Structures are given as C-alpha cells and as structure tokens.
Amino acid sequence: MLESEKVYIKKAKSGNQEAFGALYDHYLPSIYRFILLKVSNRAEAEDLSHEVFLSAWKNIPGYKDKGFPFSSWLYQIARNAVIDFYRTSKKNIQIEEAPEEFLKINFTGADTLNLDLETDVLKKCVSLLKPEYQDVVIMRFIEEMPHGEVASVLGKSEGAVRLAQHRAIKELKEIYENEIKKYKYNGTTTHEA
Amino acid sequence: MEQLLTKLKTIEPSKEFQKQSRLLVLSAPQNIVPRWNFLFSQQYKTVFAAALFSVFAVLTGISIVNKSPASQSMASNFDQEKLNAEVKSLDINIQLSQAQYYQDSAEKIEVALNETSDEYDPAGDHQQRLDALLNELIL
Numbered sequence: 516m517l518e519s520e521k522v523y524i525k526k527a528k529s530g531n532q533e534a535f536g537a538l539y540d541h542y543l544p545s546i547y548r549f550i551l552l553k554v555s556n557r558a559e560a561e562d563l564s565h566e567v568f569l570s571a572w573k574n575i576p577g578y579k580d581k582g583f584p585f586s587s588w589l590y591q592i593a594r595n596a597v598i599d600f601y602r603t604s605k606k607n608i609q610i611e612e613a614p615e616e617f618l619k620i621n622f623t624g625a626d627t628l629n630l631d632l633e634t635d636v637l638k639k640c641v642s643l644l645k646p647e648y649q650d651v652v653i654m655r656f657i658e659e660m661p662h663g664e665v666a667s668v669l670g671k672s673e674g675a676v677r678l679a680q681h682r683a684i685k686e687l688k689e690i691y692e693n694e695i696k697k698y699k700y701n702g703t704t705t706h707e708a
Numbered sequence: 709m710e711q712l713l714t715k716l717k718t719i720e721p722s723k724e725f726q727k728q729s730r731l732l733v734l735s736a737p738q739n740i741v742p743r744w745n746f747l748f749s750q751q752y753k754t755v756f757a758a759a760l761f762s763v764f765a766v767l768t769g770i771s772i773v774n775k776s777p778a779s780q781s782m783a784s785n786f787d788q789e790k791l792n793a794e795v796k797s798l799d800i801n802i803q804l805s806q807a808q809y810y811q812d813s814a815e816k817i818e819v820a821l822n823e824t825s826d827e828y829d830p831a832g833d834h835q836q837r838l839d840a841l842l843n844e845l846i847l
Contacts, residue, residue, distance in 0.1 A: 530738055535733075539734075540726075543721060543726060544720050544721060547719075547721040548719045551719060552716065561721065561722075561729070564729070565729040565733065568730075568733045569736055572738065573737075573738055574739055576739060577739070634712070634716060634718075637715070637716065638716055641713075652713065656713035656714065657716045658717075659714075684709055688709050691709070
C-alpha cells in the first residue's frame with residue numbers, strides 16, 4: 516500500500532493530476548502484470564492497463580473508501596476490463612474446443628518478456644487456468660495480497676478464496692509438470708485440458 | 709510453486725508505454741459527480757438520516773395530536789352545519805343594518821320633503837306607516 520495513500524486519493528478526487536500520477540506510478544506495474552497474465556499479449560495488456568487507469572481517473576471523484584486499499588478498486592476495474600475484452604473480442608473459447616495449434620506454447624514468441632525458461636512456462640501455464648483461479652493465483656502469490664483483500668476484489672468470502680487458492684495451485688502444478696515434460700520431449704508444449 | 713510464482717513479479721510495463729499512457733490519462737477530463745450525491749457520502753449519511761427521522765417524527769406527532777380530544781374540539785370548529793348557521797345569522801345582521809340604513813334615510817328624506825312643503829308633521833300618517841313597515845321588516 517502506498518504511503519499517505521488517502522491523501523493522494525483525496526487530492527485526486529478533486530482533480531489533482533500530480534496526486535493521481537503518484538497512484539498511477541505505484542499501481543501500474545501490478546495492474547499491468549495482472550492483465551498481462553490473463554491476456555498473454557503485451558499490446559493488449561498495455562491497452563487494457565491504459566483503459567483501467569483512464570476509467571479510474573475519470574471515476575475517482577465518485578470513489579468511496581470502503582476500508583480496503585485503493586488497489587482493490589483498481590483490480591475490480593481491471594477484472595471487468597478483461598471480462599469485457601474477452602466478451603467483445605470473443606476470444607474466450609473453451610480449452611476443450613480450441614484447436615491444438617492454438618494451445619501450443621512457443622517459447623520464442625514475439626511477446627517474450629526476457630524471462631527465464633522456467634518462468635516463461637509458468638506465465639503461460641497461469642494463462643491456461645480458468646479465470647477465477649488466475650485471479651487468485653496472481654493476487655495471492657504474485658502480488659502477495661492478503662486473503663481479505665482478494666475476497667473483496669472477487670466479491671467472495673475469505674473461505675472461498677482459500678479454497679479456490681488450494682485448487683488453483685493444485686491445477687497449476689499439474690499443468691506446469693505436463694508442460695515441462697512435453698518441452699523436454701520435443702521443444703514445444705501443448706496444454707491438454 | 710509459490711516461490712516460482714513470485715518470479716513473475718519481474719514482469720513490468722515498458723517505460724515508454726508508462727510515460728505515454730500516464731500523459732494521456734491525466735489529460736482526460738474527470739467525470740462530474742452529481743451534487744446530490746454528497747447526501748449519500750459517509751460524511752453526510754448520518755445527518756441525512758437524522759433529518760429524515762426528524763421529518764418522520766414531526767409527521768407522526770401531528771397525526772397523534774390530531775387524534776387527541778383537544779384536537780377533536782378544535783376540529784369541531786370547522787363543523788359544516790355550524791358554519792352554515794353562522795353564515796345565515798350573518799345574513800340577518802346584514803339585513804338589519806340595511807333596514808337601519810333605510811330607516812335613517814327615509815327619515816331624512818321625509819324631513820326634507822316636509823321642510824319643502826312646510827307641512828312637516830312628525831306624528832303624521834306617512835311616518836306611522838313607514839315605522840310600521842320598518843318594524844315588519846326588522847321583526
């Protein structure tokens with residue numbers, strides 16, 4: 516959480532650009548990561564991140580502090596942006612229905628982020644999880660958010676978040692092990708749902 | 709697995725995108741919050757609720773007072789029949805004052821006429837007949 520966040524929010528609500536700029540600088544990397552891991556494309560992640568902060572800036576005069584960090588609000592906007600993105604672009608195809616070629620993970624793709632092989636595989640494995648599990652994994656293990664905050668973003672109880680977290684990690688491990696095995700075997704990996 | 713996931717924290721947006729997007733975001737106009745929205749803000753919520761409660765209490769109080777015996781006697785002042793009777797008596801009063809006016813004017817006219825004809829007789833037939841007519845009208 517950003518130090519003196521409440522002061523920045525108060526100023527940003529009254530149109531102070533500098534204050535919102537500070538919030539932007541602090542939260543952009545985590546919101547960008549969250550979106551990138553869900554859409555797996557740098558250009559789309561940039562567009563959506565921009566939309567999220569544009570929407571936040573426009574609507575911050577009506578922002579109400581409900582006792583959770585400002586990031587919870589941003590994650591909610593980001594989640595909705597990703598949902599809208601898949602809805603409008605109709606990219607939310609079922610894994611079972613997707614052609615095999617579509618699911619091939621290419622480690623030398625154009626959107627590579629200079630990550631090591633292991634991390635790159637993991638990034639792509641996260642994108643193969645179902646959206647709810649992605650949210651939990653990203654917020655809990657990458658952004659290290661507490662259960663309560665994740666629950667507020669997802670509109671669920673803390674217990675439901677813990678359960679989803681357990682299942683998500685289990686599923687992620689299975690996907691990851693399969694992908695690594697396949698990579699060692701032929702150099703590319705294919706997710707089998 | 710959990711430790712491996714933390715490695716993904718190294719993913720960051722490019723500086724160029726960050727700079728451009730920041731500039732565009734901050735140059736956009738903000739949405740205006742409607743003025744009445746302040747009523748629902750945390751700060752004014754209590755005041756608004758208290759004001760609503762006060763209005764409710766006042767209205768409830770008025771309805772209770774209206775049901776009390778004192779208010780019923782007050783309400784009887786607005787009884788339709790009584791009002792009609794009052795209006796009727798008012799009409800009689802008006803007729804009496806008119807009769808008084810006619811009497812005064814008739815006396816004056818008679819005096820004037822008598823003066824003119826030099827046959828003024830206060831106890832004459834005309835006067836007596838006029839008195840009788842006026843008495844009829846009054847009573």
